[in-house]
Amino acid sequence: MHKRILIVEDEPAIRDMVAFALKKAEYEPIHAGNALEAQAAIAERIPDLILLDWMLPGTSGLELARRWRKDSLTREIPIIMLTARGEEDDRVGGLEAGVDDYVVKPFSARELLARIRAVLRRSREDDEDGSIRLGGLRIDGAAHRVFAEADGDGTGEEQAIPIGPAEYRLLHFFMTHAERVYSRAQLLDHVWGGSVYVEERTVDVHIRRLRKTLEASGLDRMIQTVRGTGYRFSVTIDA
Structure with a gap:
């Protein structure tokens, strides 16, 4: 079964570009343009990974990440932040909110896919750990x-x-x-x-x-x- 990846991004052009790259890499992309659509997608089926834009209308991606890390349903879903903020303090802020990695815009499909594979690999290795x-x-x-x-x-x-x-x-x-x-x-x-x-x-x-x-x-x-x-x-x- 293909890994299901939720793209939370309000810019259709970026969302479509990312979805195209994911399909070519044999992932299953799911779209959301804001926090409400993201919550509805998660409620329908838990994704294997979330690509989360920092700047969203209404609730920011940073606030969403904090909220999801406090929720038992979403706490363990890997999150990669998509952001135009390249400053160290901004990146640290994202990490402190609970994201697993970040990609600074503009980014290439190759870089994004490499980070997705790395985060999913680490998540899979976690499941194999003992007690x-x-x-x-x-x-x-x-x-x-x-x-x-x-x-x-x-x-x-x-x-x-x-x-x-x-x-x-x-x-x-x-x-x-x-x-x-x-x-x-x-x-x-x-x-x-x-x-x-x-x-x-x-x-x-x-x-x-x-x-x-x-x-x-x-x-x-x-x-x-x-x-x-x-x-x-x-x-x-x-x-």
């Missing part, structure tokens, strides 16, 4: 969910933690490589697959998001910054 329990956290690889215990001693009641796909990959890697320090470049290579499209600043953005995700359970301090080197996951909390 692990460590320091009050448990990853259920089959269900693709994360659970936490507030006391962290293995006896407390577990609660599910809402988590985005990039933060899930990052946490899984950390937990399967606990106590080891990794530089930003190493994390990009292991977690994002060494994609040439992702910058080292991306790691910092998702580290912040992961810490915020774990904060309510009091487990955010396990994601530790090692000054001048990188990051590590440790069940031993530094004083």
Whole structure:
């Protein structure tokens, strides 16, 4: 079955160009010109990936991304932002909203397809990951969910933690490589697959998001910054 890709773009010319490229690459494109049409398309059938324009009438793409990352129905759908905003702060803003990648307009069909393949490949690899329990956290690889215990001693009641796909990959890697320090470049290579499209600043953005995700359970301090080197996951909390 062809992968279903939702194109949320209010400019018909761009939407048609992207749809044409997707069909040639044997994807199934679905069109939406605004937030309401996008929600209707998702309600009809969950897409495998969303291409989301930053500037939309009414609700912006940035706000849509934030909304979808909070919704259990759409939380795990990979999102690639289509944007004319090429400044670093704008790109970081998109990443902090929960998008998995971004493409700056104008872009070529070849570049867009390469990014789509990379994001879908990472998403597929996530589904094959196993389960692990460590320091009050448990990853259920089959269900693709994360659970936490507030006391962290293995006896407390577990609660599910809402988590985005990039933060899930990052946490899984950390937990399967606990106590080891990794530089930003190493994390990009292991977690994002060494994609040439992702910058080292991306790691910092998702580290912040992961810490915020774990904060309510009091487990955010396990994601530790090692000054001048990188990051590590440790069940031993530094004083």
